[in-house]
Amino acid sequence: MTIYETLGDEKIKQMVNLFYEKIADDEVIRPMYPEDLTPAEDRLYLFLIQVFGGPTTYSDKRGHPRLRRRHFAYPIDMNASDRWLKYMSEAVAQIEMTAETRTQVLGYFGRAALWMVNK
Numbered sequence: 001m002t003i004y005e006t007l008g009d010e011k012i013k014q015m016v017n018l019f020y021e022k023i024a025d026d027e028v029i030r031p032m033y034p035e036d037l038t039p040a041e042d043r044l045y046l047f048l049i050q051v052f053g054g055p056t057t058y059s060d061k062r063g064h065p066r067l068r069r070r071h072f073a074y075p076i077d078m079n080a081s082d083r084w085l086k087y088m089s090e091a092v093a094q095i096e097m098t099a100e101t102r103t104q105v106l107g108y109f110g111r112a113a114l115w116m117v118n119k
Contacts, residue, residue: 002053003108006101009049016045018091028083032074051108068115077119085113 004012020041023029033040046058047065058065088109092102 003101003104004049004052004054007052007095007097007105009054011095011097012048012052013045015091015095016041016048018094019044019088022087022090026083026087028080029087032076032080052105067112068118071116072118075119076116078117081113081117084116085109088113 007015020037023033024037043058043062046061047067050056050058050065089106092105092109097105
């Protein structure tokens with residue numbers, strides 16, 4: 001089973017919501033986002049559904065993810081990467097899932113956080 005099949009839409013959406021609640025108050029990461037976080041939240045939700053094995057709605061709407069390229073405009077150093085991963089890990093911790101799925105999800109986020117570093 002894919003991560004998407006294991007978690008489903010609702011848990012992925014909940015994880016994204018919890019993550020953005022933490023981002024909203026962060027003095028390092030928050031300035032990288034526009035005032036309204038809703039569009040970013042929606043994009044992350046669709047992206048995670050796709051990357052975790054679900055429908056390709058993200059690519060259908062936005063084209064290839066080009067994750068790193070889409071983030072080049074933002075100064076992402078190790079501090080920002082670590083903070084992002086901390087908030088995402090805290091969000092993941094609040095979602096009910098098997099230990100195996102948690103390991104897979106956190107592994108993906110750990111790799112993604114490092115891949116985004118550009119400073």
